[in-house]
Amino acid sequence: MSAATFESEFQTLRRRHRAFQTGATLVLLALILLTGWISEASPKALAEGLPRVGEYLAKLVPDLRASVLFDGPKTEGSFAFWMYRADSWLWLLFETSQIAALATFTGACIAFLLCFPAAANLAPNRAVYTLTRRGLELFRTVPDIVYALMLVWAFGVGPLAGIVAITLHTVGALGKLFAEAVENVSMGPWQAMQSTGANWAQCVRYAIVPQVLPNFLSYTLLRFEMNVRGATVIGFVGAGGIGQELYQVISFSYYQEISAIVALIILGVMAIDLSSEWLRHRVIGKAA
Amino acid sequence: MMSDIAATRRMLPAAFPSATQRTLRTAAWALPLLLWLLALCMWFEITPARIVNGISGVAVILRQMFPPNPGEQWHDILIGLSQSVAMAFLGTLIAAIIAVPLGLLGARNIVVNTLAHFSLRRVYDGFRGIDQLIWALAFVRAVGLGPLAGLLAIIAADVFILAKMFAEAAENTDRAQQDAMTATGANRLLAIRYGVLPQVAPVFLAQVLYSFESNTRSAAILGVVGAGGIGLQIAERIKVRYWDEVAFIILLILLTVMVIDRISAVLRKRFLA
Numbered sequence: 001m002s003a004a005t006f007e008s009e010f011q012t013l014r015r016r017h018r019a020f021q022t023g024a025t026l027v028l029l030a031l032i033l034l035t036g037w038i039s040e041a042s043p044k045a046l047a048e049g050l051p052r053v054g055e056y057l058a059k060l061v062p063d064l065r066a067s068v069l070f071d072g073p074k075t076e077g078s079f080a081f082w083m084y085r086a087d088s089w090l091w092l093l094f095e096t097s098q099i100a101a102l103a104t105f106t107g108a109c110i111a112f113l114l115c116f117p118a119a120a121n122l123a124p125n126r127a128v129y130t131l132t133r134r135g136l137e138l139f140r141t142v143p144d145i146v147y148a149l150m151l152v153w154a155f156g157v158g159p160l161a162g163i164v165a166i167t168l169h170t171v172g173a174l175g176k177l178f179a180e181a182v183e184n185v186s187m188g189p190w191q192a193m194q195s196t197g198a199n200w201a202q203c204v205r206y207a208i209v210p211q212v213l214p215n216f217l218s219y220t221l222l223r224f225e226m227n228v229r230g231a232t233v234i235g236f237v238g239a240g241g242i243g244q245e246l247y248q249v250i251s252f253s254y255y256q257e258i259s260a261i262v263a264l265i266i267l268g269v270m271a272i273d274l275s276s277e278w279l280r281h282r283v284i285g286k287a288a
Numbered sequence: 289m290m291s292d293i294a295a296t297r298r299m300l301p302a303a304f305p306s307a308t309q310r311t312l313r314t315a316a317w318a319l320p321l322l323l324w325l326l327a328l329c330m331w332f333e334i335t336p337a338r339i340v341n342g343i344s345g346v347a348v349i350l351r352q353m354f355p356p357n358p359g360e361q362w363h364d365i366l367i368g369l370s371q372s373v374a375m376a377f378l379g380t381l382i383a384a385i386i387a388v389p390l391g392l393l394g395a396r397n398i399v400v401n402t403l404a405h406f407s408l409r410r411v412y413d414g415f416r417g418i419d420q421l422i423w424a425l426a427f428v429r430a431v432g433l434g435p436l437a438g439l440l441a442i443i444a445a446d447v448f449i450l451a452k453m454f455a456e457a458a459e460n461t462d463r464a465q466q467d468a469m470t471a472t473g474a475n476r477l478l479a480i481r482y483g484v485l486p487q488v489a490p491v492f493l494a495q496v497l498y499s500f501e502s503n504t505r506s507a508a509i510l511g512v513v514g515a516g517g518i519g520l521q522i523a524e525r526i527k528v529r530y531w532d533e534v535a536f537i538i539l540l541i542l543l544t545v546m547v548i549d550r551i552s553a554v555l556r557k558r559f560l561a
Contacts, residue, residue, distance in 0.1 A: 032381065035374035039435040039516065049431040053440060056430035095331075102328050141542050143509050145421070149526045150534070154345030159332040164342065233421040236513060240332075250425050258426070262418060269417035 059255040062263075083260050089242065093268045095159065096241035099234070100227040103163045107170025108220045111136075114171070115178030116204050122182060122190075124200070133179070140172025144230050148239040159240030166227050166234065174223055181215040182208060217283045221276045228272050232265050353535035365521050365537055369544060371435045372517035375510070376503040376548075379442030384496045386447050391454025391492075397466075398458060398480060409455065412448045420445040420506050424515040435516030442503050442510075450492075450499060457491040458484055490560050497552045504548045508541045 036042065065077035073080040083089075114132055116122050123129035147165035155161040189207035198206070235243020242261065249257040297304045305313065328334070358365065392398050394412060399405040424441035431437050466483035474482065511519025518537060525533045 031377065035378040038370050038374035039378055039439050041378060041436055041439050045436055049436055049440070053427065053430045056426065098328055098331070102325075102332075105325075138542075141505070141545060142538060143505060145509050145512060146522060146538070149512065149523060150349060151342070151346070153526070153529070154349060155338065155342035160334055160338060160342070163332065163334075229417065229419050233419045236421060236425065246422065247425065250422075250429060253429060262422065265422075266414045266417040270414060273413075273417075 060259040060262075062256060062259050082256060083264075085257075086260075086264070089245065089261055089264050092242040092245055093264055096231045096235075096243070097228055097268065097272060099159050099162050099241050100166065100224060100231040103166035103231070104170055104220060104224040104227050106163070107167040108174055108216070108223070110167070110171045111174035111178050112216065114175045115182055116208070118175060118179040119182035121185075121187065122204065122208065132175075136172045136175040136179070138172070139168055140176060142169070144169040145234060145237060148234050149237050152238050157238040162231065162234040162239030162241060165239060166230055169230075170223055170227060174219060177219045178212070178216055181212045181219070185211045214284050218280045221280050221283070225269075225273050225276050228269055232269070349531050352529075352531040355532065356535035356539055357532035358536050359525075359530060359533040361521075365518065365533075365540065368511065368516075368518035368521040369540060371438075372507040372511075372519070373504060373544065373548070375435050375438045375442055375517055376500060376507040379439050379507070380446060380496060380500040380503050382439075383443045383446035383450055383499070384492075386443070387450035387454055388492075390447065390451035392458060392480065392484075394451060394455035395458035397461070397463065398484065405455075409452065412452045412455075415448040416452065418445070420510065421513060424510045425513045428514045433514045433516075438507060438510040438515035438517055441515055442507060446499055446503065450495060453495045454488065454492055457488040457495075460491075461487040494556060494560055497556055501545075501549055501552050504545055508545075 062082045063077055064079060064082060068075045068077045069079055071078040071080065073084050075081055114136065117124070117128045118132040118136060120129060123132075144165045147168050148162055151161040151165050155164060185208055189211070190203055193203040193207040231241050231243075232246070233243045235241040235245070236247045238244065242265065246258070246261050246265075249261060390408075390412075394405055394408045396402075396405055399408075420441050423444045424438055427437035427440045427444075431440065461484050465487065466479050469479040469483040507517050507519075509519045509522075511517040511521065512523045514520065518541060522534060522537050525531075525537065
């Protein structure tokens with residue numbers, strides 16, 4: 001190949017590359033302008049909005065003064081003054097975690113029952129498999145807060161609506177993960193059990209469950225972490241937990257209370273994440 | 289045969305527990321679990337009657353959902369849906385741009401000071417604990433009702449997730465390319481630009497695409513607190529119990545999420561083959 005053909009081919013390639021890049025950039029720019037226009041994020045709105053966000057966030061900074069930091073709850077500027085209702089907030093946080101725990105437990109139990117027919121290698125026939133898989137998908141795609149909005153009508157205001165809402169979403173999310181774990185098992189034990197004349201349920205119990213149980217537990221703990229986050233806001237629509245309190249203090253612009261509750265939520269979520277991570281490592285061993 | 293079993297039983301007594309041992313072992317975890325469930329049921333006032341009532345309420349809702357119906361204000365629904373998708377797109381993009389420098393600052397191999405990168409990472413972890421809806425509610429108070437508040441909420445919630453992911457991706461890069469850049473006389477910044485960024489770009493792009501998918505889902509509910517998008521339409525129709533229109537909107541959201549997932553899968557294949 002002469003230098004001239006090389007040069008011309010190189011130029012064609014480069015032109016094509018350049019054309020693609022310009023095209024992609026133009027498309028991206030057009031999308032940015034379009035989405036900016038739809039979401040009302042004009043430069044003017046941003047210029048007006050951002051300073052207000054700054055002001056708002058600045059007001060949230062707790063009023064803590066070093067000189068009186070460790071004084072009692074009566075002194076303005078002390079830590080205790082900032083957290084003056086810590087006892088009731090901590091209780092609400094505990095309630096939130098229990099809502100998440102109960103919903104995760106119930107959801108995991110239902111998902112456990114549904115995941116075997118939803119696994120391609122165990123489903124008795126194609127129809128059962130498709131039906132459970134699509135069903136799980138439906139449960140999964142509706143966010144828990146939408147369930148909560150509707151269930152508050154059916155179950156009344158309170159934690160029960162929130163628990164059922166999170167449970168429904170958890171069934172869909174965990175059911176899919178469980179089914180995928182079941183599809184990855186080794187089928188040797190299954191065949192061994194079948195050759196002894198065991199029925200379907202017995203085969204599942206003794207050939208599949210021991211193989212997938214650590215995975216199931218680990219997924220459930222991960223889901224629990226996510227559900228705790230979800231449970232902190234489920235109260236926004238009246239479904240129990242600390243969200244209800246947070247909704248009120250944000251609506252009334254009680255800035256110090258907002259930052260106090262959010263700080264407690266951050267600490268609570270972190271504590272739960274850390275302990276759940278520790279448990280997960282214990283369940284599946286250090287390798288995972 | 290019998291003697292084999294007897295021999296094994298002697299060697300591995302733990303594998304052949306007696307019936308009482310087995311019951312005790314089950315009771316050790318089943319009893320506390322039962323007590324915990326009972327205590328929660330009493331605390332949250334979960335009674336069979338309430339559950340039956342609730343389920344019959346759900347049955348009423350489900351019956352009224354069919355057939356799904358776009359209703360009179362169907363154009364509001366479409367506007368809300370486009371707002372949600374726009375918020376998710378722009379929000380993810382802006383969050384990704386902000387997360388690049390934040391992620392690099394949180395990476396152990398780029399900011400060598402252990403205290404600095406460790407505390408920065410804990411800050412990201414902490415803010416990740418704040419749900420998007422909390423940000424949305426706060427931004428609605430700050431900039432007023434509408435999609436701008438939702439956009440800001442998506443950015444605020446996503447920046448910390450992406451920054452953490454990006455920091456982890458940067459830590460997993462091959463050190464040699466950075467060293468090679470330094471050996472040619474490049475300064476710190478150039479070494480990062482040509483020694484680290486090309487290695488993390490695919491990982492980061494995959495993460496951003498995933499974020500976009502997940503943000504489309506969450507942008508659909510931000511309207512519940514007034515931050516624009518389809519969520520507002522859903523919340524309004526639930527308030528007045530137009531269940532057939534609610535069902536229509538839910539189906540529309542499912543469809544949109546599916547389309548976005550498909551687009552994102554195509555992009556992933558195109559750029560991350």
